[in-house]
Amino acid sequence: MLAPTSAPKHLSVNQLSAPLVVALLEQAQALQVGVSKHKLGCTVIDAGIAHPGSLEAGRLIAEICLGGLASVQLLKDARFSPPMLAWPTAIRVTSEHPVLACLASQYAGWALSHDGFFSMGSGPARALAQREALFADLAYQDAAPSTCIVLETDRMPPEQVIGKIVHDTQVPAANLTLILTPTTSIAGVVQIVARVLEVALHKAHTLHFPLTDIVSGSGVAVLPPLAKDFMTAMGRTNDAILFGGSVNLLVDGEEEAAQQLANNLPSSASKDYGLPFAQVFKAANMDFYKIDPMLFSPAKVSITSRKTGAVFTAGQLDAGLLTQSFSD
Numbered sequence: 001m002l003a004p005t006s007a008p009k010h011l012s013v014n015q016l017s018a019p020l021v022v023a024l025l026e027q028a029q030a031l032q033v034g035v036s037k038h039k040l041g042c043t044v045i046d047a048g049i050a051h052p053g054s055l056e057a058g059r060l061i062a063e064i065c066l067g068g069l070a071s072v073q074l075l076k077d078a079r080f081s082p083p084m085l086a087w088p089t090a091i092r093v094t095s096e097h098p099v100l101a102c103l104a105s106q107y108a109g110w111a112l113s114h115d116g117f118f119s120m121g122s123g124p125a126r127a128l129a130q131r132e133a134l135f136a137d138l139a140y141q142d143a144a145p146s147t148c149i150v151l152e153t154d155r156m157p158p159e160q161v162i163g164k165i166v167h168d169t170q171v172p173a174a175n176l177t178l179i180l181t182p183t184t185s186i187a188g189v190v191q192i193v194a195r196v197l198e199v200a201l202h203k204a205h206t207l208h209f210p211l212t213d214i215v216s217g218s219g220v221a222v223l224p225p226l227a228k229d230f231m232t233a234m235g236r237t238n239d240a241i242l243f244g245g246s247v248n249l250l251v252d253g254e255e256e257a258a259q260q261l262a263n264n265l266p267s268s269a270s271k272d273y274g275l276p277f278a279q280v281f282k283a284a285n286m287d288f289y290k291i292d293p294m295l296f297s298p299a300k301v302s303i304t305s306r307k308t309g310a311v312f313t314a315g316q317l318d319a320g321l322l323t324q325s326f327s328d
Helices: 013-026 055-065 098-106 125-129 134-138 159-169 186-193 196-206 230-242 255-264 277-283 319-327
Strands: 034-037 043-046 071-076 089-095 110-114 117-122 147-151 176-180 214-222 245-251 300-305 311-315
Touching (some): 013 043, 013 125, 055 098, 098 125, 110 125, 196 230, 230 277
Parallel strands (some): 043 176, 147 176
Antiparallel strands (some): 110 117, 117 147
C-alpha cells in the first residue's frame, strides 16, 4: 500500500491500487498465478482456475480490492482455544478510510452477466463505472487511466462482459486488468474472508448509520479450510465472518447512536442466525433475497466513540457453528 504522504489529494482507489496490480503481475510466478493477454486487449490474472494461486496472492488481491486504502495481513489466530487448531490462521484488515476502501471499492456490487455467465464485480473499477445506486450515497467518483476488477468466478468471462466493463469504466481495454478468483481456490478464500470489515460497513449503511461518522476500522476473521465444491466453499467463507469475524470501528457522533449500532451490527441480531450459512441458503431455496440481510455481518463488534472514548461491544464468536461449518 502506498504511504500516506504519497497519496493524491483526491483519494483515488484506482491510482492507489495500481502499484499493487503491478506487484501482482511482477510476482506472478512466485505467487503461482497465471497472466495472459485477452484478444480484446485486457490483461487477465488467473488466481485459481488453471493456476493454483497462493495465500500471498489472495492477500495482495484483497488489498487491490480495497483500493490501496487498507492493509491486509495473515496472522496467527489465538481467539479460539484448543482443540480448534485445525484453523489457526486469521486475516486482519485495517483502514483509516474504511468507507472508501470497503464500499467504494471492495464491495461486490456490480452484477455482470451474459448468456449463463454471472459474477459480482468488486474492486476499484466500480468507482469508475458508477453502475450502483450506492455511489450516490457515497458521493464519490473516481478518475484514472487504468483500472482493475476482481471477479469471483471459475471461468473466463465472455467477451460481452469484458466489453461492458470497458464501456462503463471508459478505460481502454489495454489498461484493464481482470483478476479471476474461484471461491474454491486459496486466493479466492482469502480475498472473500478479507471482506470482514466491508460487511460491517455495508450493514452499518443498511442500518442508516451515517457513513461520514465512521472514522476508521479494523476486522479479523478466521481462515476456513478449502472446499472442493462451490456450495461448501461459499458456506465456509460466509461462516468465517458470521461466526468467526470481529470488527472494531471508531465513530463520531453521539454515544447513543454508537451504542445502537453496536447492538444491531452483529450477525446474531438477525432472525436467520443459528445455522451454518449453507443450510440457511438451501432453506431459502438458494435465493439470497429470501435471506434476512441483517445476517451478513461479523460475529462480534466493538464501537468506540471518538467524542467520549466510550466503547460498546456486542455479539460473540461461535466456535461451535464454525466447527459444524468447517466439518461439513
